[in-house]
Amino acid sequence: MSKDVGLFYGSTTGNTESCAELIATHIGPERVDLHELATDGLAGLGNYSYLILGIPTWDYGELQEDWSDVWAELDEVDLNGVRCALFGLGDQVGYGEWFVDAMGALHDKLVSRGALMCGYWPIYGYNFEASRALNESEDYFVGLVLDEDCQSELTADRIAQWVPQVMAAFEL
Ligand SMILES: Cc1cc2nc3c(=O)[nH]c(=O)nc-3n(C[C@H](O)[C@H](O)[C@H](O)COP(=O)(O)O)c2cc1C
Numbered sequence: 124m125s126k127d128v129g130l131f132y133g134s135t136t137g138n139t140e141s142c143a144e145l146i147a148t149h150i151g152p153e154r155v156d157l158h159e160l161a162t163d164g165l166a167g168l169g170n171y172s173y174l175i176l177g178i179p180t181w182d183y184g185e186l187q188e189d190w191s192d193v194w195a196e197l198d199e200v201d202l203n204g205v206r207c208a209l210f211g212l213g214d215q216v217g218y219g220e221w222f223v224d225a226m227g228a229l230h231d232k233l234v235s236r237g238a239l240m241c242g243y244w245p246i247y248g249y250n251f252e253a254s255r256a257l258n259e260s261e262d263y264f265v266g267l268v269l270d271e272d273c274q275s276e277l278t279a280d281r282i283a284q285w286v287p288q289v290m291a292a293f294e295l
Pocket of ligand 1: 218
């Protein structure tokens with residue numbers, strides 16, 4: 124039987140993977156199933172009422188490759204009423220014009236599938252030129268942003284703050 128929360132992520136060089144593992148530790152291993160897209164794909168995604176999805180941005184604002192592979196499949200999944208939070212990895216210095224863009228693309232896709240989004244995160248403390256992962260008023264990212272390239276020292280605290288916020292929004 125599935126646990127409460129399904130956490131699905133793609134990761135090319137391992138940063139999103141290590142952040143996913145830390146997030147799972149904070150949720151508690153008895154409450155969350157970790158799924159790496161490269162091995163599991165989206166199998167089982169439809170079984171969860173609560174989802175956390177992790178996506179890094181690659182190649183000037185593009186989806187990470189494992190997310191590209193399942194992108195069309197996401198259109199087949201009914202996410203009506205499913206509560207969903209995102210975390211995105213990016214590099215605000217090296218790729219500041221496309222900072223965590225892929226998380227914005229994933230957000231829009233999930234909203235179009237009926238998901239109820241939560242876990243938005245203030246832009247305070249980041250320095251970037253542009254991002255497609257902002258809310259309408261451009262004061263929040265549409266999910267937690269982690270930058271292992273430039274601000275890895277902040278990652279643990281950011282996760283420790285964000286997870287309880289998401290669990291409260293999930294009412295778990
Ligand atoms: C070739 C290359 C392209 C990248 N493009 C972007 C980008 O467009 N936007 C961004 O925010 N980060 C970009 N990044 C940074 C990655 O998102 C970042 O290193 C992330 O932590 C990688 O996660 P992963 O190890 O889980 O794949 C890029 C990194 C590389 C090496």
